[in-house]
Amino acid sequence: MSLRVGSPVTGRVVALSAVPDPVFSQAMVGPGVAVEPVRAKADVVSPVDGKVVTLHPHAFVVATGDGAAVLVHLGIDTVKRKGEGFELHVVKGEEVRAGQRIVTWDPAEVEAAGFAPICPVIALDASADVLAGLALDADVTTNDALFDWSR
Template sequence: MLRKLFKKQEMDMNVLSPLSGKAIPLEEVPDEVFSQKMMGDGIAIEPISKDVLAPFSGVVVNVFKTKHAINLRADNGAEMLIHMGLETVELDGKGFEVHVNDGQEIKQGDLLATYDIEAVAKENYKTVTPVILLNGEKFSLTQVKTDVEVSGGKDLIFQLEIL
């Protein structure tokens, strides 16, 4: 009984903001796939910085060929998608420089990508960045931070608790 209690605490984790900017509710993202949580729950960041940082320690599962999104798996099994901008797949990598590879181990705060938000905005794409929990059937989001300014790699955006 006691071991289960301690094991649960080990599996819970803090998720830091991958970007500096304003944290907003996912429901405010102007894209139904994200706002209606079709991919999963989370939040979005209206970025003011170019550095995309690892929100937790784990491994890079997949860097999309078009460099606009990165899928990560935390040490506790949580899977997270960082989707830089909306419909930015159409840019075919323009405005994105990825610094990690599939299968690479990462530590919280590591630089994952550089996101040229000015160049993406100049191409008339939204720069809002959804941060989505992909396996929400195993975790719940708590302490969700929205409508606040967050610093990438420093501020908590939510906590994941294992179900």
């Protein structure tokens, strides 16, 4: 079985190694890709169908019914913003659909505040060999496929 993981934001897909944070760039939390977002206020959407199991203004995890969990992190060190500039549209425990709006943010504003707005999208508790079709160096819009996760 394969799980299609969609892009939470519009932008350009880059390798995790391009993320200016070793936790992500060295895939310590798991494999995946990152999206360099378009610098405009935008909605961030769920990458998969599932339940919101972790929810912070700057990051969230959606777990599918079979236990696959995808982390979306909005920018690097953005936890230091304490929620400023992020508007949540769901609550923890809510069931969501791929492409459903989770949070609204402005990557240009995040960048102006001194933070990298790049968005890692991580397959938690997975190994790199189960991800296929990574959309590296491609322009994507929200909900376009980033990769397929063999389950």
